[in-house]
Amino acid sequence: xxxxxxxxxxxxxxVQLHSYADARKQEENGSLVIDKGEGxxxxxxxxxxxxxxxxxxxxxxxxxxxxxxVEAAARQMEKLxxxxxxxxxxxxxxxxxxxxxxxxxxxxxTKVYFTNSGxxxxxxxxxxxxxxxxxxxxxxxxxxxSRVRGYHGVTIASASLTGLPNNxxxxxxxxxxxxxxxxxxxRSQKKDGESEADFAKRCAQDLEDLIIAEGxxxxxxxxxxxxxxxxxxxxxxxxxxxxxxxxxxxYGILFxxxxxxxxxxxxxxxxxxxxxxxxxxxxxxxxxxxxxxxPISALLINDNVYQPIADESHKIGVxxxxxxxxxxxxxxxxxxxxxKIIEERDLVGNVRAVAPLFQKRLAGLSQNPLVVETRxxxxxxxxxxxxxxxxxxxxxxxxxxxxxFLEKGLISRNMLDAMAFCPPLIITENQINEMFDIAEDSLQxxxxx
Numbered sequence: 001x002x003x004x005x006x007x008x009x010x011x012x013x014x015v016q017l018h019s020y021a022d023a024r025k026q027e028e029n030g031s032l033v034i035d036k037g038e039g040x041x042x043x044x045x046x047x048x049x050x051x052x053x054x055x056x057x058x059x060x061x062x063x064x065x066x067x068x069x070v071e072a073a074a075r076q077m078e079k080l081x082x083x084x085x086x087x088x089x090x091x092x093x094x095x096x097x098x099x100x101x102x103x104x105x106x107x108x109x110t111k112v113y114f115t116n117s118g119x120x121x122x123x124x125x126x127x128x129x130x131x132x133x134x135x136x137x138x139x140x141x142x143x144x145x146s147r148v149r150g151y152h153g154v155t156i157a158s159a160s161l162t163g164l165p166n167n168x169x170x171x172x173x174x175x176x177x178x179x180x181x182x183x184x185x186x187r188s189q190k191k192d193g194e195s196e197a198d199f200a201k202r203c204a205q206d207l208e209d210l211i212i213a214e215g216x217x218x219x220x221x222x223x224x225x226x227x228x229x230x231x232x233x234x235x236x237x238x239x240x241x242x243x244x245x246x247x248x249x250x251y252g253i254l255f256x257x258x259x260x261x262x263x264x265x266x267x268x269x270x271x272x273x274x275x276x277x278x279x280x281x282x283x284x285x286x287x288x289x290x291x292x293x294x295p296i297s298a299l300l301i302n303d304n305v306y307q308p309i310a311d312e313s314h315k316i317g318v319x320x321x322x323x324x325x326x327x328x329x330x331x332x333x334x335x336x337x338x339x340k341i342i343e344e345r346d347l348v349g350n351v352r353a354v355a356p357l358f359q360k361r362l363a364g365l366s367q368n369p370l371v372v373e374t375r376x377x378x379x380x381x382x383x384x385x386x387x388x389x390x391x392x393x394x395x396x397x398x399x400x401x402x403x404x405f406l407e408k409g410l411i412s413r414n415m416l417d418a419m420a421f422c423p424p425l426i427i428t429e430n431q432i433n434e435m436f437d438i439a440e441d442s443l444q445x446x447x448x449x
Contacts, residue, residue, distance in 0.1 A: 037064025059287035063424040076333035094327030109300040114327035118260035118286035119153025121297040135312035146223040148183040149231030182206040196237045204243035221254040226272025229261035232418040233382035256282040264288035265348040268378035294331035347425040361436035368443040385417040401446040410438040
């Protein structure tokens with residue numbers, strides 16, 4: 001047996017392959033080992049404290065160290081630590097959580113299906129969409145459309161939906177049934193002289209042109225985030241959703257709203273679907289559903305989606321799909337308590353109250369010459385760095401700036417050269433100022449490197 005080194009950092013390098021990392025750099029530089037968290041802060045094993053400006057991975061809505069969630073998990077562990085939802089069996093927490101999500105849904109939904117991550121939720125949505133097409137006697141209706149710079153996960157199917165090159169390269173993705181249409185990022189995609197309103201209309205026209213070119217009878221669904229997250233926090237231009245949704249209805253194409261990041265308060269409403277008056281047939285949920293204290297996700301489907309699936313499962317005799325941890329009782333119990341906290345403490349109201357300062361301070365970062373654009377809504381935003389002006393390789397400036405943020409006590413995330421901000425929903429105005437003070441100092445320091 002190999003003798004492991006003593007320090008946690010060295011032990012990590014010895015045994016773990018990390019997500020979204022360069023494995024060779026990982027071997028050289030090691031990892032930041034986080035030891036504990038409280039509120040909007042986390043502390044590493046050396047005692048250094050950081051503002052967690054990304055809520056972990058866009059997800060810790062109620063902050064770190066929330067004792068009510070710990071207690072909810074402990075109670076459920078003692079009562080029923082595990083059971084499944086296969087073969088006509090279930091348990092109380094999954095029933096209660098499904099009821100709660102149907103009640104909270106901003107548009108009419110019929111059924112909830114539990115999964116363990118946003119990736120699994122979107123993967124399952126795609127499988128059910130294909131299943132439904134077969135149930136309807138439309139086996140040719142299997143293509144789905146998502147968007148360039150969209151993010152929907154990392155399974156083979158959900159990574160195909162994701163519209164980011166590095167999620168496809170060397171993985172032999174995307175799958176041939178997945179198509180991508182124009183990213184709704186006005187600054188980078190607009191044509192000379194094109195207004196924001198005209199750009200929104202062109203995005204819708206690009207979508208319709210793709211549908212017609214492929215054959216409307218072959219297109220099953222459109223997947224989209226209300227606000228793009230990991231693609232760089234892309235806020236849709238005014239009129240975008242008003243132009244896009246009629247195209248989907250015109251051709252009978254299902255709309256899947258990926259609420260994995262936007263859901264449960266991030267945009268200033270409980271769901272991004274409310275913020276943009278969307279009418280999805282399916283909603284995928286995760287992250288803030290449990291504040292990521294437990295791995296859990298869900299998809300909500302309306303009756304138009306459910307009925308053909310139910311008929312097909314009856315015809316076959318089984319819906320041949322499921323995960324061991326679907327609706328896990330501990331995860332469901334934690335999610336229920338998390339949703340209670342969000343409602344009882346009116347965290348959506350807190351987002352609305354502090355968002356003006358958050359967006360003001362975010363916009364203020366544009367005074368730094370490194371910043372070419374800021375964009376955001378609610379408590380999510382990004383500052384795009386101007387790597388072209390410095391003749392930098394895309395992502396190099398963002399990575400360097402991110403390292404300065406970390407050194408000064410702020411955890412952000414650079415998506416190439418877009419520096420993201422997505423703090424816990426409990427953040428106060430004083431803490432927002434603290435976070436952006438660090439960001440401003442870091443950008444000034446990065447400009448001198």
